[in-house]
Amino acid sequence: SAVISQKPSRDICQRGTSLTIQCQVDSQVTMMFWYRQQPGQSLTLIATANQGSEATYESGFVIDKFPISRPNLTFSTLTVSNMSPEDSSIYLCSALTGVNTEAFFGQGTRLTVV
Amino acid sequence: GQNIDQPTEMTATEGAIVQINCTYQTSGFNGLFWYQQHAGEAPTFLSYNVLDGLEEKGRFSSFLSRSKGYSYLLLKELQMKDSASYLCAVRDPDYKLSFGAGTTVTVRA
Numbered sequence: 203s204a205v206i207s208q209k210p211s212r213d214i215c216q217r218g219t220s221l222t223i224q225c226q227v228d229s230q231v232t233m234m235f236w237y238r239q240q241p242g243q244s245l246t247l248i249a250t251a252n253q254g255s256e257a258t259y260e261s262g263f264v265i266d267k268f269p270i271s272r273p274n275l276t277f278s279t280l281t282v283s284n285m286s287p288e289d290s291s292i293y294l295c296s297a298l299t300g301v302n303t304e305a306f307f308g309q310g311t312r313l314t315v316v
Numbered sequence: 317g318q319n320i321d322q323p324t325e326m327t328a329t330e331g332a333i334v335q336i337n338c339t340y341q342t343s344g345f346n347g348l349f350w351y352q353q354h355a356g357e358a359p360t361f362l363s364y365n366v367l368d369g370l371e372e373k374g375r376f377s378s379f380l381s382r383s384k385g386y387s388y389l390l391l392k393e394l395q396m397k398d399s400a401s402y403l404c405a406v407r408d409p410d411y412k413l414s415f416g417a418g419t420t421v422t423v424r425a
Binding site (some may be wrong): 215233235243244245246247250260294296298301302304306307308309310 | 343349357358359360361364366403405410412413414415416417418
């Protein structure tokens with residue numbers, strides 16, 4: 203199993219600013235992902251965080267808006283850039299400890315843009 | 317891409333059984349997962365099927381038919397704490413999860 207810690211747990215931000223969310227796993231993991239969960243909706247994959255290289259983004263998400271870093275096997279960051287109220291959402295970090303295991307999730311970061 | 321359908325809401329009585337169905341159409345399949353999510357919390361893993369058949373874990377069981385693109389989650393001996401959203405998720409060959417919209421289960425006394 204893996205324990206995933208996300209910081210901050212919540213934030214209220216002004217439009218036009220940026221917020222960086224940190225994700226720390228208590229053990230080395232094979233893969234890390236970032237998801238978004240908009241109010242009342244299910245999870246949507248933003249990107250796969252690749253160690254030492256550029257993240258792989260899903261359709262509708264771009265690096266300029268959601269830059270991602272993954273400097274090692276246990277840590278990743280997601281930045282939400284130039285925020286607008288439409289970015290208000292819960293952002294979740296997820297990790298795989300092995301190829302035939304379930305994905306673990308952090309507790310999420312609840313972002314409100316005003 | 318992935319298209320995953322599950323009912324929006326279900327209501328059941330404490331002690332009863334509820335079955336949540338999930339149908340999917342995918343461009344690649346590498347397992348089906350069920351997660352439980354309480355309001356304001358992260359999803360927690362319930363079960364995983366990669367081969368056809370039934371997987372049982374205590375009060376929770378999950379079934380998969382790959383040829384039919386169909387799965388269900390069975391919750392037995394319902395308890396009030398089982399009131400939550402249940403998410404069906406399909407994993408692709410790149411280990412990425414696509415989630416259904418979730419089924420909100422309400423357990424009544």
